[in-house]
Amino acid sequence: xxxxxxxxxxxxxxxxxxxxxxxxxxxxxxxxxxxxxxxxxxxxxxxxxxxxxxxxxxxxxxxxxxxxxxxxxxxxxxxxxxxxxxxxxxxxxxxxxxxxxxxxxxxxxxxxxxxxxxxxxxxxxxxxxxxxxxxxxxxxxxxxxxxxxxxxxxxxxxxxxxxxxxxxxxxx
Amino acid sequence: xxxxxxxxxxxxxxxxxxxxxxxxxxxxxxxxxxxxxxxxxxxxxxxxxxxxxxxxxxxxxxxxxxxxxxxxxxxxxxxxxxxxxxxxxxxxxxxxxxxxxxxxxxxxxxxxxxxxxxxxxxxxxxxxxxxxxxxxxxxxxxxxxxxxxxxxxxxxxxxxxxxxxxxxxxxxxxxxxxxxxxxxxxxxxxxxxxxxxxxxxxxxxxxxxxxxxxxxxxxxxxxxxxxxxxxxxxxxxxxxxxxxxxxxxxxxxxxxxxxxxxxxxxxxxxxxxxxxxxxxxxxxxxxxxxxxxxxxxxxxxxxxxxxxxxxxxxxxxxxxxxxxxxxxxxxxxxxxxxxxxxxxxxxxxxxxxxxxxxxxxxxxxxxxxxxxxxxxxxxxxxxxxxxxxxxxxxxxxxxxxxxxxxxxxxxxxxxxxxxxxxxxxxxxxxxxxxxxxxxxxxxxxxxxxxxxxxxxxxxxxxxxxxxxxxxxxxxxxxxxxxxxxxxxxxxxxxxxxxxxxxxxxxxxxxxxxxxxxxxxxxxxxxxxxxxxxxxxxxxxxxxxxxxxxxxxxxxxxxxxxxxxxxxxxxxxxxxxxxxxxxxxxxxxxxxxxxxxxxxxxxxxxxxxxxxxxxxxxxxxxxxxxxxxxxxxxxxxxxxxxxxxxxxxxxxxxxxxxxxxxxxxxxxxxxxxxxxxxxxxxxxxxxxxxxxxxxxxxxxxxxxxxxxxxxxxxxxxxxxxxxxxxxxxxxxxxxxxxxxxxxxxxxxxxxxxxxxxxxxxxxxxxxxxxxxxxxxxxxxxxxxxxxxxxxxxxxxxxxxx
Numbered sequence: 028x029x030x031x032x033x034x035x036x037x038x039x040x041x042x043x044x045x046x047x048x049x050x051x052x053x054x055x056x057x058x059x060x061x062x063x064x065x066x067x068x069x070x071x072x073x074x075x076x077x078x079x080x081x082x083x084x085x086x087x088x089x090x091x092x093x094x095x096x097x098x099x100x101x102x103x104x105x106x107x108x109x110x111x112x113x114x115x116x117x118x119x120x121x122x123x124x125x126x127x128x129x130x131x132x133x134x135x136x137x138x139x140x141x142x143x144x145x146x147x148x149x150x151x152x153x154x155x156x157x158x159x160x161x162x163x164x165x166x167x168x169x170x171x172x173x174x175x176x177x178x179x180x181x182x183x184x185x186x187x188x189x190x191x192x193x194x195x196x197x198x199x
Numbered sequence: 200x201x202x203x204x205x206x207x208x209x210x211x212x213x214x215x216x217x218x219x220x221x222x223x224x225x226x227x228x229x230x231x232x233x234x235x236x237x238x239x240x241x242x243x244x245x246x247x248x249x250x251x252x253x254x255x256x257x258x259x260x261x262x263x264x265x266x267x268x269x270x271x272x273x274x275x276x277x278x279x280x281x282x283x284x285x286x287x288x289x290x291x292x293x294x295x296x297x298x299x300x301x302x303x304x305x306x307x308x309x310x311x312x313x314x315x316x317x318x319x320x321x322x323x324x325x326x327x328x329x330x331x332x333x334x335x336x337x338x339x340x341x342x343x344x345x346x347x348x349x350x351x352x353x354x355x356x357x358x359x360x361x362x363x364x365x366x367x368x369x370x371x372x373x374x375x376x377x378x379x380x381x382x383x384x385x386x387x388x389x390x391x392x393x394x395x396x397x398x399x400x401x402x403x404x405x406x407x408x409x410x411x412x413x414x415x416x417x418x419x420x421x422x423x424x425x426x427x428x429x430x431x432x433x434x435x436x437x438x439x440x441x442x443x444x445x446x447x448x449x450x451x452x453x454x455x456x457x458x459x460x461x462x463x464x465x466x467x468x469x470x471x472x473x474x475x476x477x478x479x480x481x482x483x484x485x486x487x488x489x490x491x492x493x494x495x496x497x498x499x500x501x502x503x504x505x506x507x508x509x510x511x512x513x514x515x516x517x518x519x520x521x522x523x524x525x526x527x528x529x530x531x532x533x534x535x536x537x538x539x540x541x542x543x544x545x546x547x548x549x550x551x552x553x554x555x556x557x558x559x560x561x562x563x564x565x566x567x568x569x570x571x572x573x574x575x576x577x578x579x580x581x582x583x584x585x586x587x588x589x590x591x592x593x594x595x596x597x598x599x600x601x602x603x604x605x606x607x608x609x610x611x612x613x614x615x616x617x618x619x620x621x622x623x624x625x626x627x628x629x630x631x632x633x634x635x636x637x638x639x640x641x642x643x644x645x646x647x648x649x650x651x652x653x654x655x656x657x658x659x660x661x662x663x664x665x666x667x668x669x670x671x672x673x674x675x676x677x678x679x680x681x682x683x684x685x686x687x688x689x690x691x692x693x694x695x696x697x698x699x700x701x702x703x704x705x706x707x708x709x710x711x712x713x714x715x716x717x718x719x720x721x722x723x724x725x726x727x728x729x730x731x732x733x734x735x736x737x738x739x740x741x742x743x744x745x746x747x748x749x750x751x752x753x754x755x756x757x758x759x760x761x762x763x764x765x766x767x768x769x770x771x772x773x774x775x776x777x778x779x780x781x782x783x784x785x786x787x788x789x790x791x792x793x794x795x796x797x798x799x800x801x802x803x804x805x806x807x808x809x810x811x812x813x814x815x816x817x818x819x820x821x822x823x824x825x826x827x828x829x830x831x832x833x834x835x836x837x838x839x840x841x842x843x844x845x846x847x848x849x850x851x852x853x854x855x856x857x858x859x860x861x862x863x864x865x866x867x868x869x870x871x872x873x874x875x876x877x878x879x880x881x882x883x884x885x886x887x888x889x890x891x892x893x894x895x896x897x898x899x900x901x902x903x904x905x906x907x908x909x910x911x912x913x914x915x916x917x918x919x920x921x922x923x924x925x926x927x928x929x930x931x932x933x934x935x936x937x938x939x940x941x942x943x944x945x946x947x948x949x950x951x952x953x954x955x956x957x958x959x960x961x962x963x964x965x966x967x968x969x970x971x972x973x974x975x976x977x978x979x980x981x982x983x984x985x986x987x988x989x990x991x992x993x994x995x996x997x998x999x
Contacts, residue, residue, distance in 0.1 A: 045324070045326065047326065055245070056247075059247075060238075061238070061241070061242075061244075061245035061247075062237070062238020062239070063238070064242070064244075064412070064413070064462070065244060065414065065491070065493075066412040066413065066414065066462070066494065066929075067493075067494040067928070067929040068493050068494060069494065069928055069929055069930055071928070071929035071930050072412060072494075072929050074412055101238065102236070102237065102238035103237065103238045103239075105236075105237070106237050112233065112236065112237070116233075116236040116237065117236075119232075119236050120228050120229065120232035120233060120236055121228065123226070123894040123895065123897070123898050125229060125232050125235045125236060126463075126725040126726065126727065126898055126902065127411070127412065127413065127461060127462045127463040127724060127725025128231070128232075128235030128236075128240060128460075128462070128725065129242060129411075129412040129413045129462030129463060129725075130412055131235050131236055132236075132238050135236060151660070151662045151663070153937075154662070154937045154938050155662065155668070155938070157937045158936045158937055158938040159936075160936075160937075161412065161929070161934055161936060162412075162937075163409075163410055163411055163412050163463050163465070163902075163906075163934060164463055164725045164898070164902045165898055165901060165902055166898070166900075166901025166902045166903075166904055166905035166940060166943060167901070167905070167937040167940045168897075168901045168942070168943050169894075169897075169898055169901065170937065171937070
C-alpha cells in the first residue's frame with residue numbers, strides 16, 4: 028500500500044508498505060528517520076515513543092495504515108532547523124541524563140508532552156509521566172534532574188490544543 | 200546513498216580561560232550527547248546500506264535434543280531469499296568461545312539450550328527472512344535435560360561436552376562441572392571450637408538479564424579483498440575479531456570491526472551473538488547483511504547472570520568478631536562455558552565479603568546444564584556472593600543482639616588486611632566509613648503518602664504507596680524497614696590475565712590551533728569513556744579541542760568494556776600516551792626555542808591552555824608555535840600490575856589488581872497484605888579513588904544501584920525444569936521503571952589508590968552488589984520474614 032503522512036512538519040510518502048509493518052518500521056527503514064528506537068517492539072519500553080496528532084504513542088504498536096494522514100512528531104523534529112536544541116534536549120545533555128542514550132528519544136517526547144500539560148510538574152508528576160519509558164543505564168535520577176531543569180526554562184504557557192503537537196513554524 | 204555510517208569522530212571543544220577547562224575532575228558534557236538527544240547518533244540497529252539484505256536466525260525450540268537432519272530446500276524457494284546456511288556451510292572453525300571454544304557457530308548434531316542457533320537466512324525483507332526460516336525442517340530427537348546440580352552431576356547424567364579438552368577438565372569432579380575453585384585459609388575445623396555463635400543459611404539468586412535497551416545488531420559488508428567489514432555493538436572489538444577470523448577462515452586483518460552505536464551492554468555483549476552469523480551470510484551472499492534481534496530473540500541471544508545456590512556458615516565470638524566462614528556457591532553456567540570459569544574465581548575469592556576472617560573454607564562451582572548460557576553481567580560472581588554473605592551478617596547480628604552496621608564495622612577490612620586468598624589489600628579500603636556515611640544520612644519521612652490537599656485537609660497520595668495508583672491500599676498494612684549492605688568487587692581482569700589497553704594519540708595544529716586526536720578500540724557502551732578520554736587528554740596536554748576517533752580494530756586492543764576497567768585501563772593508556780606526546784612536545788620546543796628563552800631548561804614545564812608554561816607560570820611558547828607543521832603521533836599500551844592465578848587447591852594468590860567498595864542503606868515500605876514493596880530511598884556511599892568525571896560517577900552509582908534493585912524485587916528469567924524460558928519479553932521480565940526507583944542520594948569518597956592512574960578506582964559494578972542485599976534486609980526488617988531468595992516476589996511476602 029501507499030502511505031502518506033506528515034513527519035515533523037514535512038509531508039512523506041512510502042510505497043509498497045506491507046500491511047503488517049509498524050509505524051516504527053516505516054519511520055526507521057522507509058523514511059530514513061531512525062531516531063525512534065526499537066527496544067521491545069511490544070509497547071513496554073517506550074523507546075519508540077512518538078507523537079501522533081499530538082498524542083504519545085508507541086510507534087511499534089501503531090500499524091502503518093493507522094498513520095495514514097497523521098501528523099507525526101519524532102525526536103528528529105525537536106531541535107530548531109538551525110540546530111538549536113530544545114530546552115529539554117539541552118537539559119538532558121547538561122544533567123547527565125544521557126548515557127547509552129537508547130531511551131533518550133522516547134523520554135524526550137514523553138517529557139515534552141508532560142511539560143505542555145504541566146509546565147511546573149512535581150516529582151510525582153514526572154515519575155508518572157515517564158513511567159512508560161524504561162532506561163537501563165541512568166537509574167533515572169539524572170533524568171528527573173533534566174526534566175526539572177527544563178521545566179525551569181519553559182515558559183509557563185497554557186497547554187496547546189491536543190490536535191497537534193507541532194508548533195506553527197514547523198508546519199509544512 | 201551508500202552506507203549510513205556509525206558515529207563519526209566526536210569532537211569537543213573546551214578551554215580558554217585559566218588553565219585548560221574540561222579536564223580530569225570536572226564534568227564536561229558528553230561529546231556524543233547532542234547526537235543522542237537529536238536522534239542522529241547511529242546505533243547498530245540504525246545502520247543501513249542501499250544493497251543490504253536482512254539476516255535471521257533459526258533457533259532450537261528444545262533445550263536438549265539430537266539433530267537427525269536439517270532440510271533447507273523449502274526455505275530456499277521463498278521469493279526474496281538469497282541464501283540459507285547451516286553448519287554444513289561453515290568454511291572453517293565450527294566452534295568459538297571466550298575461554299573455551301565449546302560453542303557451535305551453528306548446531307551440528309545436537310542442541311544444548313533452547314534458542315541455540317541452528318540455521319541462518321538472508322532475504323530482502325526481515326519478514327521474508329523470518330518466514331523462510333520457519334520453512335526449514337529440523338528433525339529433532341529430544342534428550343533428557345540437566346537443569347541443576349543434582350541432575351547435572353548424577354552418575355548417569357548426559358555429559359554435555361564429552362570431548363572437553365580445556366585446562367579445567369582434568370581437575371573437575373564431573374564433566375558437567377566447568378570449574379571448581381576452593382579458597383582455604385586458616386583452620387576452620389579448629390576455629391569451630393572458638394566460635395560462640397554460629398549462624399547457617401541457604402540462599403538462592405534467580406537468573407537476571409542485562410536487559411540493555413539496544414538489541415543485538417550490526418551490519419556486515421563484504422569487502423573487495425575477500426574480507427569483511429563489520430559494524431557492530433560489542434564490548435570488545437578485538438576479542439570478537441579473534442573469535443571471528445577462524446570461523447570465517449580469514450586472516451584477522453581481513454576481519455575489520457568498527458564499533459557502531461551501543462545501546463547499553465552490562466556484560467551481555469562480551470560473547471558473540473550475531474557477529475559471526477551476519478559475516479557468514481554477507482560473505483556467502485556477497486551483499487551487505489544487517490541483523491537486528493527483537494527483544495524476544497535477545498533473551499535467547501545473549502548470556503545472563505548466573506543463577507546461584509549458596510550455603511553459608513558464619514561463626515563469631517560473643518563480642519561480634521568473625522572467627523570463621525564456610526561457604527559453597529553453585530553457579531549455573533548453562534549450556535556453554537562463556538566466562539563461567541572467571542565468574543567462579545570471583546565468587547570464591549570474594550565470597551566472604553569485605554571482612555576480616557581468619558579461618559575460611561569457600562568453594563565455588565560452575566555447572567554445565569541445559570539452561571540458558573550464563574556469563575558476564577555487572578558484578579560478575581560477586582553479586583551472588585554479596586546477597587548471601589550480607590544476609591548472613593544480618594542473621595549473625597540478630598543472633599548476637601548487635602546492630603547490623605556495628606557488626607559489619609567491627610569486622611570491616613581496611614588497608615593492610617589479608618583476604619582469604621592471602622592477598623593483602625594495599626590501597627585504602629574504607630568499608631567501615633562507607634557504612635557510617637549511609638547510616639548517618641537523615642531517614643526519609645515516615646508515611647509519605649499522608650499529604651495535605653489544597654484546603655489543608657489530610658489526604659492520601661496513592662502514588663507514594665506500594666502499588667501506587669493501582670489503588671490497592673490506603674496505607675493500612677504498610678510497614679517500613681531499613682536495611683544495610685556493603686560489598687567488595689575486583690576491578691579489571693584477574694588471575695594472571697594479560698590485561699592491557701592501547702591508545703593512539705596525535706597532536707597537531709589544525710587551522711592554527713592545537714588539536715588532539717585520540718584513537719582507541721574502547722567500546723563506548725554508554726558509560727562515558729569517550730568523555731573521560733577527552734578529559735585526560737586535556738589535562739595531560741593542555742589542549743581544549745580533543746577529537747575521539749571511532750573505535751575500530753585499526754588500533755591495538757583496548758580490552759573489554761567490563762570489570763569496571765576501562766577508565767583505569769584505556770584511561771591509563773590515553774594518559775601514558777599523552778605523557779609520551781608531551782615529552783616529545785617539550786623535546787621539540789627545546790630544540791626550536793631553547794636559545795630564545797632560558798626557561799626551556801626548567802625541569803617542571805607544563806602544558807596548559809594551549810601553551811608551554813615554565814614552573815612559575817611564564818608562557819614559553821604556544822603549542823601551535825612549538826609544533827608548526829609537525830604532528831606527533833604515538834601508540835602505546837598500558838598494563839596494570841600483574842596478577843597471578845589462584846592455587847587450584849587453596850585458592851591462594853595475588854589474584855586481583857584492585858578492589859572497589861560500595862555500601863547501601865535501603866528504606867522500604869511493604870504492604871504485607873498484598874506483598875507489594877515500595878523502595879522509598881536507596882542511599883549509596885562509594886569510594887572511587889578519584890572521580891575523573893563526578894557526574895558520570897554518580898550516574899554509574901545510580902544505574903548500578905537500580906540494577907541491584909531490579910534483582911532484589913523484580914528481575915528474573917524464569918526457566919522451567921525443561922530448560923525453557925517462560926518470560927522472554929519486557930511484558931514479563933520486569934526491569935525497574937522510574938516509578939519503581941526511589942531517590943538515591945550518593946556519597947562519594949576519593950581515597951586515592953596509589954597503584955592506579957590518578958588514584959582512580961573502577962566504579963561501575965560495586966553499587967550493583969550491595970543494593971540487592973540492602974533492600975532485602977529492609978524487607979526482612981519490615982516483615983520479620985526470613986527471605987532467602989531474590990528476587991523477592993509478592994507471594995513471598997503476603998501474609999495469608
